[in-house]
Amino acid sequence: MAGPLITPQFFAEFRRYWHIFQRFVGPRMYWVFALMLLGAVLEAFGIVMLLPLLHSLGEGSFGTDRLTHGLSEVLGSLGASSPVAILLLILGLYLVKGVVAYVAAALSGRLRAYLQRDLQARLYDRYSRMDYLYYTRRDTGHFFNVMNQVNAFIHVFYSFSQFLIGLLRTVTYLLMGFVVAWAFGLMAVLVGGAMLLLFRRFNALARELSNRSAEEMGFFSKVFIESIQSFKYLAATGQSRPLRRAAMGSVERLTQLQDRQNRASAFTGALREPLAVGAIVLLVIVQIGVLEQPLAPILVSILLFYRGVNAVLGLQGHWQSTLTLVGAVDVVEREFDQLEAHQERHGGKPAPPLQRAIEVKGLSFRYSAAQAPALEGIDLEIPACSTVAIVGASGAGKSTLIDLLTLLLQPDAGGILIDGMPASQIDPASWREQIGYVLQDTVIFDASIADNISLWAGDLSQDPALRQRVELAARAAHLDAFIEGLPDGYQTLVGDRGIRLSGGQRQRLFIARELYKQPRLLILDEATSSLDAEAERVIQESLEALKGQLTVIIIAHRLATVRQADRIYVLAQGRVGESGSFDELNTRPEGQLRRMVELQTL
Structure with missing residues (x-):
C-alpha cells in the first residue's frame, strides 16, 4: 500500500x-x-x-x-x-x-x-x-x-x-x-x-x-x-x-x-x-x-x-x-x-393447527454435493395426537429428519405436508410456535427458574395466572417438589447454563419450559437420557397423561422411552428400514428393532 x-x-x-x-x-x-x-x-x-x-x-x-x-x-x-x-x-x-x-x-x-x-x-x-x-x-x-x-x-x-x-x-x-x-x-x-x-x-x-x-x-x-x-x-x-x-x-x-x-x-x-x-x-x-x-x-x-x-x-x-x-x-x-x-426463508401462509397429520413423502436431503445423502426417499406419517418414536444407529439420519420437520433444513427432494398443506408454503415461524423441542444438550439460561420456564413472560408475584401456568409446567415435569424446597423457590438463580443444578434437574427444567409453551407437537430428543429410573418413570407418566392431547415425536435409545409409542420408525443409512408398533417389530425374527433390542443398543 x-x-x-x-x-x-x-x-x-x-x-x-x-x-x-x-x-x-x-x-x-x-x-x-x-x-x-x-x-x-x-x-x-x-x-x-x-x-x-x-x-x-x-x-x-x-x-x-x-x-x-x-x-x-x-x-x-x-x-x-x-x-x-x-x-x-x-x-x-x-x-x-x-x-x-x-x-x-x-x-x-x-x-x-x-x-x-x-x-x-x-x-x-x-x-x-x-x-x-x-x-x-x-x-x-x-x-x-x-x-x-x-x-x-x-x-x-x-x-x-x-x-x-x-x-x-x-x-x-x-x-x-x-x-x-x-x-x-x-x-x-x-x-x-x-x-x-x-x-x-x-x-x-x-x-x-x-x-x-x-x-x-x-x-x-x-x-x-x-x-x-x-x-x-x-x-x-x-x-x-x-x-x-x-x-x-x-x-x-x-x-x-x-x-x-x-x-x-x-x-x-x-x-x-x-x-x-x-x-x-x-x-x-x-x-x-x-x-x-x-x-x-x-x-x-x-x-x-x-x-x-x-x-x-x-x-x-x-x-x-x-x-x-x-x-x-x-x-x-x-x-x-x-x-x-444465508438468511432463513420467512413469510408464507400461517401453519394449520396440526389436527390431522404430518406426512413425509419421498424426502431426501444431503448436506453437500460431496457427501452421501443423509436421508433418501423417506416416507412416513405422524397422526395428530399420537406418539411416534424414531430409532436407529448413530448417523442413521434421525436428527436430520427432525431438522427437516422443524423446517430448519429444506429438503433436496420430496416434501412435508402439515394437515395437507406443503411445508414449503408455510411460514416457518408460525409452524415453530406450535413446537416444543427438548434436546439431550439442555438449553438453560443464566436466570431464575421462573424465567427459564416462562422465558421472561412476566413477574410471578404480580401475575397469578402466569404463576399458575408456570407451576403446572413444573409439576408436569416432576420439578415442583424440588423447587418448593429451595429458599428462593421459583426465583432461584440457576447460574450459567444451569451449573447450580444437577443434570437431571436441568433436563426437567428444560422439559417444564416446553410444556409451559403448551405445544401441539412435542419433540423429545433423548430427553430423559440424563434422568434416573424414578425420574424417567415420572416423566413417562406425565407424557402418558398428555397422550391424545398433543403429538409427540421421540428419539431415544432406551427401551422404556419408546415401548409405549403408537408407532416406531427404524432408520438405517438414511432410509426407513421398518415401521410398526413395538410388539409388532419385536416379534420379527430378522427385524432391525429386535436386533437392536438383543444387542442392547435399544
Whole structure:
C-alpha cells in the first residue's frame, strides 16, 4: 500500500472503504465533513487576515502585494482598517470556527455511537435469522469474534473520518497558500508529496499486521470459548494443557503483532514535527534568500504551510491508524454479506393447527454435493395426537429428519405436508410456535427458574395466572417438589447454563419450559437420557397423561422411552428400514428393532 494520494491502489482502497462506511452510516456523515470544511475555511481565512493586520502595523515595512493591498482596501471600505478592528474580526472568525468545530465533533461522536448501536443490533438480528446450515458451518468463536470486531470497526470509522477531515483541511490550507504566495504553495505541495513517499512501507506493514491481528483474534476467541465451555471436563481429566498452550501461543502472537503496530505508529509520530519544521526552514530560505519575496506574505504562508504540513502528516497518521484496524472492517462487512446470503426463508401462509397429520413423502436431503445423502426417499406419517418414536444407529439420519420437520433444513427432494398443506408454503415461524423441542444438550439460561420456564413472560408475584401456568409446567415435569424446597423457590438463580443444578434437574427444567409453551407437537430428543429410573418413570407418566392431547415425536435409545409409542420408525443409512408398533417389530425374527433390542443398543 503506497502512501496516501500517491498510487491508484490507494484510490481503490479509499473508494472501497468510503462505500462501506456510506453503507453503514448513510448520508449523515456528509454533514460532519461539510461542517469540518467550513471550520477549516474560517480558520484559513482568519490566518489570511494577518496580511492586512501586518500591513496596518508595519506601515509597509513588511512589504506588500496585490492580495494584501486588496484586503486592506476592502476592510477600509467597511470601516475596519485599524489593527484593533482587524483583531476583533479575526477573533470573531475563530469564535464562529469554534462553534462549528463543536457541532461537528458532537455530531461525529453521535454518529459513532449510533453506528455501534446499529452494527450490533443488525448483527444480532441477522444472527437470529440466519439459516441453520450457515450456523452449523461456523464455530462459536467465529460469531464471538465478529461481534467483538464492531468496536474496532468504530475506531476505523473514526480514523477514516479524521483522515477525510484532514484532507479537507490540507486542501484548504494549500489553496490559501497558493492564493497568498503561489511559488511558496507549489513548493509546499512538492515537499508534502515527498514526505508521504517516506511512509509507503509503514502503510503496507500496518495493513498486513491488521489483517493478521484480526485472524489471530478469531483463533484466540475460538480457543477461549471452547476452554470455558469444556472447563469441567478439562479440569477433571487434567487435559487443559493443550488448549492452554494454544491460547498462550495465540496471546504471544497477538502481543508481537500489537508491538510491531505500536512501534510503527510511534516512529511515524516522532517524525512528524521534525519533518514539518525542517520543511518550513527550507522553504523560508528559498523564499527570502532566492526568490526575495515580501516578508508579510511569507510569514502568513509559513503559518498556512505549517498548518498544512501538520495536516498532511496527520493524513499519514490517520491513514495508518485506519490500516492498523482495517481488518475488522473487512471481517464485519464480509460477515454481513454472508448473512445476507444465508438468511432463513420467512413469510408464507400461517401453519394449520396440526389436527390431522404430518406426512413425509419421498424426502431426501444431503448436506453437500460431496457427501452421501443423509436421508433418501423417506416416507412416513405422524397422526395428530399420537406418539411416534424414531430409532436407529448413530448417523442413521434421525436428527436430520427432525431438522427437516422443524423446517430448519429444506429438503433436496420430496416434501412435508402439515394437515395437507406443503411445508414449503408455510411460514416457518408460525409452524415453530406450535413446537416444543427438548434436546439431550439442555438449553438453560443464566436466570431464575421462573424465567427459564416462562422465558421472561412476566413477574410471578404480580401475575397469578402466569404463576399458575408456570407451576403446572413444573409439576408436569416432576420439578415442583424440588423447587418448593429451595429458599428462593421459583426465583432461584440457576447460574450459567444451569451449573447450580444437577443434570437431571436441568433436563426437567428444560422439559417444564416446553410444556409451559403448551405445544401441539412435542419433540423429545433423548430427553430423559440424563434422568434416573424414578425420574424417567415420572416423566413417562406425565407424557402418558398428555397422550391424545398433543403429538409427540421421540428419539431415544432406551427401551422404556419408546415401548409405549403408537408407532416406531427404524432408520438405517438414511432410509426407513421398518415401521410398526413395538410388539409388532419385536416379534420379527430378522427385524432391525429386535436386533437392536438383543444387542442392547435399544
